[in-house]
Amino acid sequence: QKEVEQNSGPLSVPEGAIASLNCTYSDRGSQSFFWYRQYSGKSPELIMFIYSNGDKEDGRFTAQLNKASQYVSLLIRDSQPSDSATYLCAVTMRSYIPTFGRGTSLIVHP
Amino acid sequence: KAGVTQTPRYLIKTRGQQVTLSCSPISGHRSVSWYQQTPGQGLQFLFEYFSETQRNKGNFPGRFSGRQFSNSRSEMNVSTLELGDSALYLCASSLPREGTDTQYFGPGTRLTVL
Numbered sequence: 001q002k003e004v005e006q007n008s009g010p011l012s013v014p015e016g017a018i019a020s021l022n023c024t025y026s027d028r029g030s031q032s033f034f035w036y037r038q039y040s041g042k043s044p045e046l047i048m049f050i051y052s053n054g055d056k057e058d059g060r061f062t063a064q065l066n067k068a069s070q071y072v073s074l075l076i077r078d079s080q081p082s083d084s085a086t087y088l089c090a091v092t093m094r095s096y097i098p099t100f101g102r103g104t105s106l107i108v109h110p
Numbered sequence: 111k112a113g114v115t116q117t118p119r120y121l122i123k124t125r126g127q128q129v130t131l132s133c134s135p136i137s138g139h140r141s142v143s144w145y146q147q148t149p150g151q152g153l154q155f156l157f158e159y160f161s162e163t164q165r166n167k168g169n170f171p172g173r174f175s176g177r178q179f180s181n182s183r184s185e186m187n188v189s190t191l192e193l194g195d196s197a198l199y200l201c202a203s204s205l206p207r208e209g210t211d212t213q214y215f216g217p218g219t220r221l222t223v224l
Contacts, residue, residue, distance in 0.1 A: 032211055043200055043215040044153070088153065096211040097143065097166050100153040 003027065004091050006101035013108055019076040021104050023089030026070070033065055033072045034090040034098060037083075044088055047074070079108045112137065114203050114216035122222045128189040131219045135182050135203030141165075142184040143213060144176060145200040153200070159184055188221075196223045 003026045013019045021035075032051055036044035050056045050063040050072065062075040072091070076083055086105050090098035115134045123129050135142050143166075144156040155168040159178035176186045182203075188195055198220050202213035 034212065036215075043198075043218045046212060046214060049212055090213075092211060095166055097155055097158055098211075098213060099155075100145075102152040 003093065004089055004099050004101040006087075006089050006104045008102060009105040010107050011104055013079050013106070015079060015081060015108055015110050017079050017108075019079045019083065019106055019108070021074040021076075021087050021089075021106065022071060023073065023091075023101055024071045025089075025091045025093075025099075027091070027093040028067070028070065030067075030070075030091045030093045032092040032096070032098070033063070035061075035063060035072075035074045036088040036090060036100075038086045038088055038103065040085075047087075076106075079106075081108050081110055084108050114201055114214055116199075116201050116216040116219050118219060119217060120220045120222075122224065123191050124224050125191055125193060127191050128187065129191060129221060131186045131188075131199055131201075131221075133184045133186070133201030133203075133216055135184070135201075136205075136214055139203035139205050139214075140182050141204045142178055142182065143202045143204070144184070144186050145202065146170070147198040147200055147218075148196075156186070191223045193223050196221060 005024045034049045035047040038044040056063045060077045064073045086103040088103045089101040141160045143158040147153045158166040162178045178184045198218045200218045201216045204213045
């Protein structure tokens with residue numbers, strides 16, 4: 001049973017639109033939640049992390065956490081073609097070693 | 111502050127050989143984790159070292175081993191290489207116990223086993 005689930009996509013959005021990426025996790029005791037972006041052939045780079053229920057905003061990115069429903073999402077406002085990448089959700093559960101989802105491929109078309 | 115560095119960036123080996131990969135964490139980071147990433151399995155945790163001790167281990171065979179030195183630099187070794195070991199090997203460092211446990215990745219080593 002997968003512990004961190006993401007829709008593999010691809011999610012295709014037009015330039016300027018809001019991209020919404022979702023992630024669900026199985027362990028109710030999960031404590032830390034991360035979003036990474038990975039360009040093809042590159043390593044994951046941290047976008048943001050969130051610990052508490054609610055929204056956390058950083059520039060064009062907003063992370064939303066709902067522990068009761070066990071999901072975390074990432075909104076990208078004013079999407080740009082340069083945002084086209086795979087977005088990885090990571091969750092720390094029983095240990096502080098994060099478990100990664102398989103990622104959602106995002107395509108932003110002009 | 112310099113990021114995580116990994117060497118070499120690319121490796122080509124044949125089945126049965128062994129390989130050693132190196133990782134230098136961000137200055138001040140004491141935890142180093144290793145991951146294997148393949149298209150089929152995604153990002154899978156290998157092991158984590160902290161203060162020269164393996165603190166966590168993923169579900170990989172004993173052919174995969176690692177160590178950490180007193181300066182926090184880490185090496186990973188894979189013996190008796192198999193074709194299925196072809197992957198991107200990623201090292202990540204973090205500064206645990208500061209409430210973030212955020213992992214920062216190096217550029218990776220692309221291993222190809224022929």
